[in-house]
Amino acid sequence: MVQTSQFCTFYLDKLLFGVELKGVQEVMRSLDMTKVPLAPAVVSGLINLRGQIVTAVDLRKCLELGSRPVGTAAMNVVVRSEDGAISLLVDEIGDVVEVEETTFERPPETLRGTVRAMILGVHKLNDRLMHVLDIEKACQMTEGAETTAAGR
Amino acid sequence: MAHVGENLLTRLRDGQLTLNPELTTALLSMVDAVRQMLKEIQATGHDGEFDYPELREILTRLQQVGVNTGKQAGTAGPIASKEVAPKGMGQEIARPAVAKDLVVSPCEEKSTGTEAPKSVQVQPVQGKISALSVAADSRHVEAAVIAIQEDILGAQQTLESRSRDAVAETIRVGVNVLDKLMTLVGELVLARNQLLQISSTVEDTGLQAVSQRINLIATELQEGVMKTRMQPIGNIWSQFPRTVRDVALGCGKEVGIEMEGKETELDKTIIEAIKDPLTHLVRNSVDHGIELPEDRVKAGKDRTGRLILRAFHEGGQVNIEITDDGAGLNEERLRKKAVERGVITAEQATRMTEREIFNLIFLPGFSTAAKVTNVSGRGVGMDVVKTNVEKIGGTVDVQSTRGRGTTVRVKIPLTLAIIPALVVTCGGDRYAIPQVSLLELVRLEPDEVGKGIELVHGVPVYRLRGRLLPLVYLNQELKLAADERAAAESDGAVNIVVLQADERQFGLVVDQINDTEEIVVKPLRKQLKTVKTFAGSSIMGDGKVALILDVLGLAQRAGVITETRDRALTEKAAEAAATSKDKQTFLLFAGPGDSRMAILLSTLARLEEFPVAQVEMSGSQWVTQYRGQILPLVRLNVVLEERRNKLRALQAPPAADSGPIQVLVVNHEGRSFGLVVERILDIVEDQADVRSPATRAAVLYSVVIGERVTEMLDIPAILRSADVSASLSRVATKSAEVVN
Numbered sequence: 005m006v007q008t009s010q011f012c013t014f015y016l017d018k019l020l021f022g023v024e025l026k027g028v029q030e031v032m033r034s035l036d037m038t039k040v041p042l043a044p045a046v047v048s049g050l051i052n053l054r055g056q057i058v059t060a061v062d063l064r065k066c067l068e069l070g071s072r073p074v075g076t077a078a079m080n081v082v083v084r085s086e087d088g089a090i091s092l093l094v095d096e097i098g099d100v101v102e103v104e105e106t107t108f109e110r111p112p113e114t115l116r117g118t119v120r121a122m123i124l125g126v127h128k129l130n131d132r133l134m135h136v137l138d139i140e141k142a143c144q145m146t147e148g149a150e151t152t153a154a155g156r
Numbered sequence: 157m158a159h160v161g162e163n164l165l166t167r168l169r170d171g172q173l174t175l176n177p178e179l180t181t182a183l184l185s186m187v188d189a190v191r192q193m194l195k196e197i198q199a200t201g202h203d204g205e206f207d208y209p210e211l212r213e214i215l216t217r218l219q220q221v222g223v224n225t226g227k228q229a230g231t232a233g234p235i236a237s238k239e240v241a242p243k244g245m246g247q248e249i250a251r252p253a254v255a256k257d258l259v260v261s262p263c264e265e266k267s268t269g270t271e272a273p274k275s276v277q278v279q280p281v282q283g284k285i286s287a288l289s290v291a292a293d294s295r296h297v298e299a300a301v302i303a304i305q306e307d308i309l310g311a312q313q314t315l316e317s318r319s320r321d322a323v324a325e326t327i328r329v330g331v332n333v334l335d336k337l338m339t340l341v342g343e344l345v346l347a348r349n350q351l352l353q354i355s356s357t358v359e360d361t362g363l364q365a366v367s368q369r370i371n372l373i374a375t376e377l378q379e380g381v382m383k384t385r386m387q388p389i390g391n392i393w394s395q396f397p398r399t400v401r402d403v404a405l406g407c408g409k410e411v412g413i414e415m416e417g418k419e420t421e422l423d424k425t426i427i428e429a430i431k432d433p434l435t436h437l438v439r440n441s442v443d444h445g446i447e448l449p450e451d452r453v454k455a456g457k458d459r460t461g462r463l464i465l466r467a468f469h470e471g472g473q474v475n476i477e478i479t480d481d482g483a484g485l486n487e488e489r490l491r492k493k494a495v496e497r498g499v500i501t502a503e504q505a506t507r508m509t510e511r512e513i514f515n516l517i518f519l520p521g522f523s524t525a526a527k528v529t530n531v532s533g534r535g536v537g538m539d540v541v542k543t544n545v546e547k548i549g550g551t552v553d554v555q556s557t558r559g560r561g562t563t564v565r566v567k568i569p570l571t572l573a574i575i576p577a578l579v580v581t582c583g584g585d586r587y588a589i590p591q592v593s594l595l596e597l598v599r600l601e602p603d604e605v606g607k608g609i610e611l612v613h614g615v616p617v618y619r620l621r622g623r624l625l626p627l628v629y630l631n632q633e634l635k636l637a638a639d640e641r642a643a644a645e646s647d648g649a650v651n652i653v654v655l656q657a658d659e660r661q662f663g664l665v666v667d668q669i670n671d672t673e674e675i676v677v678k679p680l681r682k683q684l685k686t687v688k689t690f691a692g693s694s695i696m697g698d699g700k701v702a703l704i705l706d707v708l709g710l711a712q713r714a715g716v717i718t719e720t721r722d723r724a725l726t727e728k729a730a731e732a733a734a735t736s737k738d739k740q741t742f743l744l745f746a747g748p749g750d751s752r753m754a755i756l757l758s759t760l761a762r763l764e765e766f767p768v769a770q771v772e773m774s775g776s777q778w779v780t781q782y783r784g785q786i787l788p789l790v791r792l793n794v795v796l797e798e799r800r801n802k803l804r805a806l807q808a809p810p811a812a813d814s815g816p817i818q819v820l821v822v823n824h825e826g827r828s829f830g831l832v833v834e835r836i837l838d839i840v841e842d843q844a845d846v847r848s849p850a851t852r853a854a855v856l857y858s859v860v861i862g863e864r865v866t867e868m869l870d871i872p873a874i875l876r877s878a879d880v881s882a883s884l885s886r887v888a889t890k891s892a893e894v895v896n
Contacts, residue, residue: 057693057695
């Protein structure tokens, strides 16, 4: 029997990404955010998620994809990490897809830089590729040095 | 083995033996051994394969020795026969329980039989042992006996609970349950705040009455839940007698420990946080504070040193004092050591008050121990104690009288989870400032702003009752974008929050001061741990998240305090100077940009004037020939220049057409240097007691001389930054260093 796993997918700059569904706590529309001055640029701010304070991480900044176009609201994918819940800001939410392990492939050697550490690999879907995101790595990426601007 | 120990105790009881440290050690190790066995039983359910032949041998030997010496000593104290009876009972319990007799029925029988005297038995035993202990550490035995009894009682209770359902007045609750409860109450407090906010806008008396009641209930519930987290400080103190005993024995001292206010309650998290610092302080007191018995006798004191632990509530904080009656801190040695280590200059050392000198022991790497022992004197410790205590919002202070003893006072807040805070707005976002750091609020009306805020070389200060208060603009420190809406709304008034950070005061300028609120502190996630200006976050009444400012971190960022506290020391030294000498003579001169500056006249050797033609370049260093020597010229405008302009300014030769340059010749460490200034102003005598901390490098502090704000120059710092003390042949590298 072929092992399958479910992924929650979302779009960032028209690219399809996925995180394992079992790591996802919930998906929320854009929430009121408190920005954190002097914080690393990837940290967009803090969100009050039913009394729990959750750090929002802008995945576009993490993956070096440039700023989100003005006027588009980000969606929150709240994932559970070692250090409690973290909200990943994405452009658009996709479907939940079920993939077989056989369609997985490691990222090509030509993918380099910090981004490579965060992308475990891709699943070859019928019509396109789904990037598999390493949640823990993505969260660790935010521990970078203090930067000047708190990006939104 | 328990049997041997019991025999020993019996002899003690009968007065055949006198208690001595050796015996106590043996008894204590017996207790340890028994504890280990009990642990084994707890884990496996049956006897462990423990055997302590050595210990048994010691105990037996002691018993033999004891018979001899005991006879000589005679009966050591009067023992009432009624005291023997309960003690015997205690032993009865001890045997089955400690000797791991897990057969329930006889044990139960015995425990039921002894239940009545159980409560009273501790007292007489204590009394008896105190009477017996002519030798030094009766208190340790007391503690040990209590510990044994507790063990016994514990074991007994376990057995009891197995055999019948005892109705207990206390129940055990998991810490995680309490934590969860605490979080929920936190939520409730937030919801209540929201409710109050809404009900205040709605004209409905019914709703308002209900929300008021909910308000009261929530407050009480909050207090109640807080109480469940409270623990008496005695919980961590109980291990100290043993610690003290071990340390004292290790360094050949005799120490008795006394405790006052064991029942003082503290939040669980705080108890955990102060455990290690307190242990360190106690060990320190025994190792450094209390002298050897011989020295004590020589000094006319009791052979046995006293260590007193005191805890009490005061002003919403808990004070913990650790007092010893030892030698006290040696002020002179501290001074010398501090100067040797380069922590302070010799000049500063002579000016510092006793108390400031004592507090030097909290600096990293500072130890006065003549020799390093395995306990202390490694130079780590006191600074860690201070950091740990400050981490939970507390303070440490030390007081000492030579030859009479030392007192270390630790002040800590009751709880960390919910704190009162001042909420301010800046750049459109709200920030909470913990009330503990708050001193006062100052509002400058628009027409006062102009004359209220003065500039020291571009750095804003405010005169608060004659003292200069450095101002920190929150929006600048946090690099917030200017909020146009707020700017438009504001009437030009300036709100200053006067804050205290590590004994320094500064004014934080914010857009708006909202209100004080009880906030629930939520820690920041690791992604934001690097941001030192925030201590945590909290959810406000309207459900939005607000950040809690870390006043200490903010002050460090703004440069009000430096991490090594050296600035504070300099400032203190300067303050001490001001109090020790009423009037000082200053040389006033104009620095770059016509700023008013001064140095103490005593530091000046000569005033000179050189034509520009006499100035020569040695690399990028200006020099001149002066009395047959090469006099390096340090240009103040370069030293004080903005970093980016420094290199350019440094390399510029003197402009040929400018007039003669004014030079202050100063001697520093046996060499002469020329300080190039714009213009000499005056020599004045002034008290100069209105001062404020420096706002930039190379300045010691700002001071009011002749009714005007004047900057006092820090000559050693200037020479250091100009690096002229290095040999002139190294000028090639010099420019780079200066830029750094």
